[in-house]
Amino acid sequence: MPTAERRLVTPGAELVTVTVVKLVAGIDSSTQSTKVLLVRADDGSVVGQAAAPHPDGTECHPDRWWEALSAAGRDLLERADAVAVAAQQHGMVTLDDAGAVVRPAMLWNDVKSAPQAAGMVAEFGGPAEWAARTGSVPTMSFTVTKLRWLAEREPEHAARVSRVLLPHDWLTWRLAGGGSAQDDAGAGGPSRAGQHSTAEPVTDRGDASGTGYFSPAANTWLPGYAERALGRPVSLPRLAQPAEVIGTTSWGAALSAGTGDNMGAALGMGLAEGDVGVSIGTSGTAFAVASVPSADPTGLVSGFADATGRFLPLACTLNAARVLDVTARMLGVDAPGLSDLALKAVAGAGGLVLLPYLDGERTPNRPAANGVLRGLTTSNATPENLARAAVEAVLCSLADAVDCLRPCGITPHRIVLTGGAARSEAVRAIAPAVFGLPVVVPAASEYVALGAARQAAWALAASAEPPPWPARPSVIYPAAALPGVREQYAALRDDAAAWQVS
16 A cells, blocks of 8 residues: 554653655666656655666667666665666567576667568568557567567577567566676675575566567467567566566565556556657657557557556657757757757748658658758758757657557547657747647656656555556647648658658
8 A cells, every 4th residue: 555554652652643655666767877766656756866877879788777777776766665667668688598698688779670670571471460460560679670680690699599578677577686696786786695586577568569579459479479580489578467566676675567668658647538648758759548459550650558458559750859969969059059049940940841860760660761951041041940940850750650640549639748858948839839739748757767656656556547646737838830840841751752762
């Protein structure tokens, strides 16, 4: 239960009732960093938080995540009565027979398995078959394509693989005591010194739905897909129930199953019917909670499961906040400076249009794409217009992603905007006009970590539904028309398709 009452007898023999509030910890292990929130289990109030960075890149040894978790969790985690981990989706963590990591994890933003993705879609019956079986048509982000890449490009590593985990699975396993005591102590964090754990890896249906070898509709693994990708059978983690306690930590806290970052964000934001969550972080995502599974044969929408037993159709872009970071660097300003510049330009940036596919793109599926700037003239070549074009480009790309959800039965009534770039006043002010919908910006919070904490509180309470935490304060930005902005963006996007071949 979130709270408990204790009856104490004072020195004067007076009986005093003291309410003890349970604390839970939510962990967000993202591409760039680990964030830890310690919150009250009864209402989600944050009582402590910390963060630690990860190395940059498209591969990362999982030990770096554990080191970051140990650093960020110091003085916080061991105060928690329950813990859950939400982490970046799709990453491939490979273990050998002894549970040792075979090679650095390939992350969601690693695009080198694009040829394998295309080959596997054709080999396994085409896009419609993939969508019907797994809810999604895999791109280079999905774990199953990374398994095939490993088999083809690093057969010596593939031969050692006994088990495949996702980033959140691996961290949850380590918190449950998986791995050697020496490794735990070396990470400088919570350890089980002198113990050797037999903990088995566990995952949840939300994160599992991003692998390409899981069926959200049937709620079961498809081990044959993983086997065909790697060329031989491979062990997969046990699938836990949404509110299940799957183990305990070294200090005795209940350990929830955890989930993927997008599922954690949806749970943390408390998305309701008609809400579309749009997160502008390292990647951009548009997602909504649904009661029925989706299966988009175009591959633009991933038919994920969520963290509650429902579903989470989602469209993802590779290019989001980093586009704004790069533009700010080009202009010699910081993020607030970029926002100020963008707000000084008129809608449409004087005809300057940016296609923001700087690192390839997933929605649309153009892994070989790059950025394109169109319409540059002597009259519009100003810092203000370039800043405005960058903001509009990111928002137009995400508006395309929102539109992809509509054929899956999602009718958006409002946008709930989160992520690091949602702190930009330019992004907030321009977003309603680009989306054509009211935009709600909740108070800044680590919503992925908050969702993980809510899942931990749910497991602690053993209730039928997640705890009904109060909504965070928010600001509503009403919609206002910006004629021509999406049209000029769409023209560039469609024209570029001719030369941005896979």
